[in-house]
Amino acid sequence: MTWTTADTWIVVAGALTAASCALLGNYLVLRRMSMMGDAISHAVLPGLAVAFVLTGSRANLPMFVGAAVVGVLTAMLTQSIHSLGQVEQSASMGVVFTLLFAVGLVLMELWARHVDLDPGCVLFGAIELVALDTTVRLAGLDVPWAVVTLAGMFAVNTAFVLLFYKELKISSFDPKLSTTLGINANLMHYLLMGLVAATSVACFPIVGSILVIAMLIVPPAAAHLLTDRLSTMIVLSVALAGASAVLGHLGAVTVPGWFGFRDTSIAGMMAVAAGAILTIAILFAPRHGIVSRALHRVRLTLQVAQEDALGLLYRVEEMPSPRPPVAVPALRQALALGPLTARATLAGLVRSGKVEWGGQGYRLTERGRDDARRMVRAHRLWESYLVQFMGLPPDHVHSAAMRLEHVTDPAMQRQLADRTEQPQRDPHGMSIPPAD
Amino acid sequence: MAAYESVRNAVAGLSAAKAGLASRLWPATAKMATGDEHPRTAPLSIHDMTVAYHRKPVLWDVDFDAPQGKLIGIIGPNGAGKSTLIKAAMDLVPKVSGRVLIYGKPYAKQRHLVGYVPQRESVDWDFPVSALDVVTMGRYGKIGWCRPVTRKHREAAMEALQRVGMADYAGRQISQLSGGQQQRVFFARALVQDASLYFMDEPFAGVDAATEKAIVALLQELRRAGKTVLVVHHDLQTVSEYFDHLIMLNMRIVAAGPTQDVFTRDNLHRTYGGRLTLLDEAAQAIAQTGGGP
Amino acid sequence: MSCGADRAGLLLTAAVADHLSQALRVLTLRDYNTRVVVVGTILLGVAAGLIGTFMLLRKRALMGDTISHATLPGIGIAFIVMTALGGDGKSLPGLLLGAVLSSAAGIGCMLAIRHGTRLKDDVALGAVLSVFFGLGVAVLGIVQSMSRGNAAGLESFIYGKTASMLARDAAMIAVAAGLVALVCGLLFKEFALVCFDQEFAAAGGWPVLALDAVMVGLVVAVTVIGLQAVGLILVVALLIIPPAAARFWTDRLSRMLLAAAAIGAISGLAGAMLSALLPHLPAGAIIVIVAGAIFSVSLVIGPRRGVFVRLREHLRLRRTVARQHLLRAMYERVEAITAARVGTAAPTAGGDAAAVPRSALLKARSWSQGYLQRLLRRGQRWGLVEPAGPDSYRLTPAGAVEAARVSRNHRLWEMYLITHADVAPSHVDRDADQIEHVLGHEMVAQLEALMASEASRAAVPPSPHAIERDSNTAAPGSSARGSASG
The missing domain is CATH 1.10.3470.10 (ABC transporter involved in vitamin B12 uptake, BtuC)
Structure with missing residues (x-):
């Protein structure tokens, strides 16, 4: 024209x-x-x-x-x-x-x-x-x-x-x-x-x-x-x-x-x-687009899965020997992840240097362990909080804590620790890792 | 919702997996996955129910079994999730997790056993129907698709109106009724449902003293007939007078049981005394992770 | 007709006679064409009135607007496709199918915007309406520039072509109207339930979504069929105006449906007749104007919530309040006078009622001279008061009974509000003739006992608040000042 x-x-x-x-x-x-x-x-x-x-x-x-x-x-x-x-x-x-x-x-x-x-x-x-x-x-x-x-x-x-x-x-x-x-x-x-x-x-x-x-x-x-x-x-x-x-x-x-x-x-x-x-x-x-929201959700799902995986590896490290090796199948079973999500999760963790392949299974690196400790700490503090303040029985708090740990920033974690009076052990008797 | 669900799925996977790694890591959680210890024939059996509105959790991990043939009050501060509890029980709001059984079966199969009195504000009172028409709506489920309302049903409705003392107002357009009269009409509609289990959302809100008394009398009549009634209530002064059983709610069940056992100063304080600010904050954060409305 | 005004009388007579015979032909439906048009518009009015009623009650009146505008691209595209396939571009079933499909797409977009974004309902309606209509105009623009196919007449979907309605069109409208009437009849109670109390319907297991879909589907059917008759903007009017007018005439849903159908039918009939008489005016518009006129009349004189009725109610309320105030003022004066004279409280009904000077009444409330004068005259007309001398009045026997009742009720209510201060004042029906009906006999007995004891203790007339006030403007709720010594 x-x-x-x-x-x-x-x-x-x-x-x-x-x-x-x-x-x-x-x-x-x-x-x-x-x-x-x-x-x-x-x-x-x-x-x-x-x-x-x-x-x-x-x-x-x-x-x-x-x-x-x-x-x-x-x-x-x-x-x-x-x-x-x-x-x-x-x-x-x-x-x-x-x-x-x-x-x-x-x-x-x-x-x-x-x-x-x-x-x-x-x-x-x-x-x-x-x-x-x-x-x-x-x-x-x-x-x-x-x-x-x-x-x-x-x-x-x-x-x-x-x-x-x-x-x-x-x-x-x-x-x-x-x-x-x-x-x-x-x-x-x-x-x-x-x-x-x-x-x-x-x-x-x-x-x-x-x-x-x-x-x-x-x-x-x-x-x-x-x-x-x-x-x-x-x-x-x-x-x-x-x-x-x-x-x-x-x-x-x-x-x-x-x-x-x-x-x-x-x-x-x-x-x-x-x-x-x-x-x-x-x-x-x-922020409000349908596709953007979907992408955001995918990112969030991956982030949650990564944090769960870190927490899982940390808890395995806490177990007495012989520790089970954590490879893709174990991770999928424990966290109920799809095959794709599980691989993406681990790939992301390896890329960011938080997890490495140790021959039989994945293990935490130094950096990964820091993150994992924070997650587990938040989780166990929440469990203590829920038992103390919501009056939930100890065997009911795990799932709620699992949800809450992902949205707990350091400030909230400090408040949690203060409110629960710095407990050493969670309601299941597991030790709560220190803040740093 | 999906952001929240994804988190929840990860969790559900954990608690559901009973064998292998997960059970070694979290032995304590294995027990909660099944609900077999709950009596299957309870009028209402809620198990591990979590409900969220716009991604913000409003009810956490509710476990409750309603005893047969009791008047059960649900009390708690504003925003405690009282209405949500009964709406979720009737599948009116989606559950994030958990299970609800009505006499041992899912709600969808037991609708005919359930009667409902919604909040008065939930409908358009300018609607062109008479009090009798509204009460007749309680029979629609029994009449079935496409069939017209017959005299038999209208008579049943009229009888219910009589029971609530509103027979004289049967032909009145509903906006011409006072608040208490409207509530009685709603109550009559629930009566003609001829249910075994009733949910009532604040039936005493904004009604006059006579209506309140009439409704209490009818509630007691329902109990005598062996019906189970759950009533969302907000007036603490009348609690011990009206209800045999109590659910004290504040985002989770603070206490539930016979009124004389659970309606204590301590429980009241735990129900009404201050919000769990940290939990609120976390719930807000969960809501926001999804972004958007 | 004005053209003949200054002509010779003979010519005028001829012209009038001509017009009259023309009018007669139309009014007696002697023309086949007029008959077709009249039947078509009546049936369209009926169909639109029926389904429009449910849409109005579902608070979705403007959805028809969006649906009708969203049909346009479908009509244009259907024309292009049919022409490209070598068929008749203006084959009606094809065009209507296109219209249905594109309005369905419009509804889909509307739902997507409403549920998928934070935009509100009104934006969903408006955006779909305007964008689809714009697309329709663009497609019609293409159609007009096409070398093949004769596009003339497609605009009739926008403006309608009532006057040239064919028997085939009328038959189609009849089918649509029959369908709408059948479905509305069969699903009457289901539709009513969903419109009235969606939550209760859902709790009862009724498929709210599916019922809504059926309702919207019928709107699409009526709109698509009505496009040709009155055009896509005015078919909206037929969906909204008759139901809105019908609401003024009845408080029963079934009657409202019939009334809406009747108003739609009358609009169609009158509009079609009028436009046959005035052939140069657009018939669709005339139909809508007739409907609008019926709406205006209904708004004013409708026996349910019409302006007149509500005005009358308001006046009646004012009269009742004035009457009660007069009675109470008289009663309280009489009470004070008798108490002072005999030492007993409460004058007995029908007994020797004391005369009350007008000046005393004037002090009782914030009345002006003129108003009190009028009020007293009305009191006499009602047979409640009568003059007892120059500038003084007394209660008639009937008035005394009524005054005692009104005052007693008033005092019981006051007492109730004081003793039950936790009850919100809006929840007591103070106008009830029999307080016992509202509060119950027990409560009333309790209140009466309370009042009697207060009276004996304070030795003042048994009114919960002082009556010797110069200005009595206290609102019912604020009168809890307790007894003051008289």
């Missing part, structure tokens, strides 16, 4: 849309109100229709205001049906937005002559036509009017998020506390909803409502999986939104080609790209 100015403007418009939405979307996701984005972007349809008829034009301040009003109205109607009629929140939302959407459709048909906008345009947008829009001369560039509008919207949303950062944070996290602190959570809620509506309207003619919903929810959701900090999450969501716009455009032009088709809807592909990013985040996010 050849990259033209039109492509640049499409990507810029898409990225601005995506970023504007993602900024606000963070708070929808955190407030568990993602579906409000869906509701509002559907419900502003009648607002749009009325605004078009009243003002007769597309990009007008009154139109944004009108849409914002409808957006706030959606939120308020949802709230009042919920409280007046005891209708569950999401159901009440469903009633309001589907009804408003239907009203919007009818109004558009009624005033079809006045409105050069059809529902299709609202759903899908016409981002392909961005570059054909009338342009404004800015800094030596012919900037399409749509891009200017979107940049304005992005600026407004950025200002909102920056200015009200702490207010939004507290009112999203704990609305009641926020209100008692003098930050009216309801006011923040409706401000946010109004802005979501205005943003939807700014973006509709260009990318359609699907992309608005996708960008409100999906990049913030992905960002939420990638970080635990709000500020990082916001920045990240904007970046991911921008990335979805670029990837979406590229995808729209190239992907259909692989199957022998021409290009396809850019807005649709942008939503798909955002979905792909979310999928990657779900799978590979460093």
Whole structure:
């Protein structure tokens, strides 16, 4: 493909849309109100229709205001049906937005002559036509009017998020506390909803409502999986939104080609790209990703097996001769490990120089013995603790101690020793190895 | 859960392996692997049960045999795992380890012998059903799939409502009942289950004095009929008055037995007096090793 | 019709007559097309109302929204595949199969997000909805650029094409509606149990997951079938609005199901008729607007939890409280006067009730002049008080009985709250007519004995708190100040 100015403007418009939405979307996701984005972007349809008829034009301040009003109205109607009629929140939302959407459709048909906008345009947008829009001369560039509008919207949303950062944070996290602190959570809620509506309207003619919903929810959701900090999450969501716009455009032009088709809807592909990013985040996010968690679990299993193996070798050393040789089969039997895990465990221990092959079986090295002593010490201290403080019979504490020894750091070990008054022997009469 | 399980598996392997190296190393643990010393026909027999919520262990190594035909109170501080104990007994929460037998068989085979009174907050009281409808739900298990509720079942439900003194309210929508009345409806629902073993989760929470009295009378009636009832309870003042048997719980069983034997100052102190901070910390650490929620 | 307003009267009459005959044709279902459409929309309304009720009660109302949006990629892909295989791209069974498969995939993704990540339900719904819809739009974009196959008409899945519904479509809706009605009928009690008390259902061994799957499966069926009729956004409305409206009319699940089905049917009928009369308006939207109108009416006048009913209840409560306050104020004044005069406590009912000056009543509670005036007038209308002279009132015989009962109850409750301070005040039903019903005879006897002994010891009127207060604003729970000498 050849990259033209039109492509640049499409990507810029898409990225601005995506970023504007993602900024606000963070708070929808955190407030568990993602579906409000869906509701509002559907419900502003009648607002749009009325605004078009009243003002007769597309990009007008009154139109944004009108849409914002409808957006706030959606939120308020949802709230009042919920409280007046005891209708569950999401159901009440469903009633309001589907009804408003239907009203919007009818109004558009009624005033079809006045409105050069059809529902299709609202759903899908016409981002392909961005570059054909009338342009404004800015800094030596012919900037399409749509891009200017979107940049304005992005600026407004950025200002909102920056200015009200702490207010939004507290009112999203704990609305009641926020209100008692003098930050009216309801006011923040409706401000946010109004802005979501205005943003939807700014973006509709260009990318359609699907992309608005996708960008409100999906990049913030992905960002939420990638970080635990709000500020990082916001920045990240904007970046991911921008990335979805670029990837979406590229995808729209190239992907259909692989199957022998021409290009396809850019807005649709942008939503798909955002979905792909979310999928990657779900799978590979460093702490919360499914794959990362699985890997972490494998590592943990190995670590636990290694620690158990060290403890086992140590206990064998404690036994009177003749000591049984500890090779793979014995280890597998004693620790109930699979063949693969057992080999990986021993290989890891040998590599880190904690265990060596001694002809008939494995034995501890000096380094390994230190680690092993700590494990066994933790184990036996826990056994003493459990017997003393939980009142468990001595023959019941082994399994619990086996679990606990792996999470016992030196500080906890010291506390344990203090609480149990530095015992010399565990409840089974085995001697507790010294700390060092 | 898997992180925790992997640790547990390693342990289970140890305690299960009776021959070879393991038994030489840990002779003392060989005994606990089987539970044959427990009477198989006890209404409820819990053996070596450990339960974790979100990887955080909330019950450790619980061993308990419920005596037949007794009112058994379960007491302990908040977060001690009281509700978890009965939910785990009914397979409502997964067990990390251990075994539960109802009259000698797994719960799945003995459902018809078990009645349940959940916590009142567990349901949506705005639901469009009448008190009678709720009580009839206790018969659904006996009615079976796809069969409609017949008059016979409604009559049984009505009779149960009568027993709890709620016959006048049979047609009321449940949100129009007071807290005590709602609890009585739940109690009636358990009654029509016609079970031998009952689990009740805080049936006295938020009820008025008359309801409390009525429920106590019904509990005693159940005992006379030879039923075994486990009741999660939080009011220490009424413990010795209401219950023959007691489980004192704080993440593990501190004491269990006849009330007059175990309801002692010493046991109370061990149950309520301070958390085992080190154990808490370790449990937290186990929970965190899995990462994520 | 406005176009004829300034024309000659004859023309106007002709135009009106024309419209009327057209309307008559529609209303009497003389057109075959109209009949098909009406039957189709009615049945769709019934099916959606039935299964929507269970979804609403399961608190999954918006799941239909996601399911319907998630059908789009399947429709597009099915078209491409069928065209590529050389078949008819618009073969309905193929398209519907595609829709079912892709909404199933959407549900799968939703479950994966909900259970596999820390993202919440709402994100799962929204993300799947928007991404699948985006994918659908992208696929439709490809379809439109295809050289083979005629893609025109695929958008009807998004907006619906109610007015041009074919007999075949109506038949399919009938099958779906029959299936939904059959399953909802057979599994009525199972669905109800899972929706009401999932935990109890699980403890009883009912397969909660499988029942949920059946419910969602029916939603998929209704959605997919409804797509063509009203479009994928508005079919959501039919799943949510009729059940939500039905809830205002009944407190019984079985009746709620019938009501939801009926409201769905009426919406379908009225909507289809209206749009036949106004052919340039989108019929799907009209159906939803009719449903919305029914919802609004139900919200206001529904006999169960409707706004009116609740308002009336609120007013009734205020009236009851005012009545009790008046009675107690009168009773306490009378009591004080009699005690002072005769030296005995508690005036006997129906006896010579003393007159109470209005100024004394005014001091009893924080009443304004005007409010007390109104209250006294209402008291007279209720037959509880009567004027006993200029600016003074007395209890009627009936009023005295009632006042004695109200005051006794009140005092017993006060006493109960004082002696049983460990009982949370919210757990006592102070409005109960018969305190014995709530507390039991024994307890009441105990309290009465306690009250009598307090009265004899302190030699004050048997009220647990002083009544000679100028302002009586004490909340019931805070009145445990004990007896003060009068």
